[in-house]
Amino acid sequence: MDTTTDTRQRIINSARDLVFARSYSEVGVQEICRTAGVQKGSFYHFFPSKRDLTLAVLDQLAAYFRNEVLGKAFAKDIPPLQRINRFFEMLYSGQSAMKAESGQLYGCPFGNLACEMSTQDEAIRKKIDHFFQEAEQPIAETLTEAVEQGDLPAIDPVASARAIFAYAEGIMLVAKTRNDPEVLRELGSHALQLVIPATVP
Amino acid sequence: MDTTTDTRQRIINSARDLVFARSYSEVGVQEICRTAGVQKGSFYHFFPSKRDLTLAVLDQLAAYFRNEVLGKAFAKDIPPLQRINRFFEMLYSGQSAMKAESGQLYGCPFGNLACEMSTQDEAIRKKIDHFFQEAEQPIAETLTEAVEQGDLPAIDPVASARAIFAYAEGIMLVAKTRNDPEVLRELGSHALQLVIPATVP
DNA sequence: AGTTGACTTTACTGACCGGTCTACTAGAGG
DNA sequence: CCTCTAGTAGACCGGTCAGTAAAGTCAACT
Incomplete structure (x- = not known):
């Protein structure tokens, strides 16, 4: 009740x-x-205000993503690099389900709000920024583990994790603009390449 | 006058x-x-409406980016792969200049509007979508040239170009959220890796 | 000189904005 | 039984929203 x-x-x-x-x-x-x-x-x-409500919404959403997305994607039940692919597959299936339900691909709620509000409301911008940095951590840890296990040469896990996260936001934005979740599947598979050091001039 | x-x-x-x-x-x-x-x-x-004005703004902005950004970044005066780096450096210096002038990093005007309006106005969404696809073309051509010149193994230039473009949008969004153009310099340098085929399990 | 039509000015519409205020209700503690 | 308080209800505030209507200006053309 x-x-x-x-x-x-x-x-x-x-x-x-x-x-x-x-x-x-x-x-x-x-x-x-x-x-x-x-x-x-x-x-x-x-x-007290619409703005404060939004902050509260962001807190709850962050908790959800922490537990249901990041937590499950980067769980240690599979080898490290596979977790990264799993993360991108989860983005695909999540957005895919939302598109099937509503007919529209909404994209990343944090990315959307950051786009709209970063120049307008410093508190909202900061909260999303913190969440972004938090989200990069499990990726960095996973990369560190991959390096330790010899799956990856000695790279900078923190920088690579930021690149991977930014790539995730980018493909979500492009998928939203195309209104087509398949973008996420096609481009998500390229994510791991961001992590391999360039060998070309 | x-x-x-x-x-x-x-x-x-x-x-x-x-x-x-x-x-x-x-x-x-x-x-x-x-x-x-x-x-x-x-x-x-x-x-006739605010919406139509926005469409006109987008047209002019697209023309500007076509000529001043894409045209110059992917000009054939330097080797193909260097052009991609030049593109990302131009994003950095552009956003950096805007931040220096206004104190705020505005991000990509197309990405911003796509974020806000894609679910709201189909005409705006489509226009931005078309521009995105147009922007991927010079990248794809550059990659094709790199493959022909042997700078790159036989990859799919179209898919890789889309990945690179999405990555560009992603780092712009993260930079806007961090309100820090240095993000663009640090992460921009990872872009070329998206193009190198993965060699790890 | 007269007419046309592109452009400007101004006042206005009804709906909605975020936010405030006061009155009310219901339930818990004494 | 009374009071106190958390929560609810809804009228109301000044202001802004996108868009309209109609009158007026002015230069080019006939």
Whole structure:
């Protein structure tokens, strides 16, 4: 049964769904309230502003990605380099499912919001920036492990992890622009190459 | 001296500057008019809607990038693979200059708008999608040339070009989120690796 | 001189924006 | 039974949104 502050969660869920299907500034507090079945007064009882709600949404989403995406993709049940491929396959299947459900490919919620808000709201920008850096860590650890196991020559795992993460954001953006999840499958398979040192002039 | 339809161009320039410093929905027709020194009525004399203005802005921006960025980066005055590095260096110096001027890194105008508008406006999405595909062509041609010259093994130049372009968009997004152009220099240097076939299990 | 039509100006529409305010309800603690 | 408080309800604020309407200006052409 809905406890008292189930209201708060409903607001967060509605905001998450609406904002990431459209964009921050295209979604109003009014519409969030309507979707959540909540009145304006309740909204401002729980959140001092739309901006603060967004921060809360980001926190919950980050927790979700940490546990459900990063945690599972980089679990140590398979060899390190295969985990990286698994991560990209999860991006593909995740976006693929969303596209099948809604007809539209929404892309990365963090990337989308970062694009829209980085120049507008420093707190939001910083939160996403932190999450990005956090997301690079399991990749770097995986690469370190691969180097230790001799699967990879001695590379800089941190720099390579950042490159891989940036590549992930890039293919999500291109896939969103093409509105076609297959982009993720085709380009995701190139990700590991970012990690192999160049041997050409 | 300002010809008659210098007004039209002033509107386009203001919209370009405002929208790409902030975002599509954060900038109103009113503000565009104020900045351009133009009245509402004149705006709607030249453009049937804000959306159509945006399309016009995109056309002009695409022409600019075609000539000033892609054209120069992939000019045949240096060996093919060096052109790719030159492209990424140009992204770095371009964003770096903008950050120095405004204090903020705006990122890729096409990527930004694609992020915000792809799920909202099909015409804008398609235009950006076309530009993306157009931008991949000189990269693919350059790779083909590199293969012919023996600088590269027989790879798929089209797929690799798409990967490189997506990587470019990705590092621009991450750089914007970090608000730090150095990201572009550090990660740009990894781009060529996307092109070298993986030799690891 | 008269007419046309491109362009500008200005006032306006109805809807919506984020946010505030006050009144109300319901349940817990005394 | 009373009070206190967390939460809800909804009217309301000034301001802005994209877009419209209609009157006016001015230069080119007949």
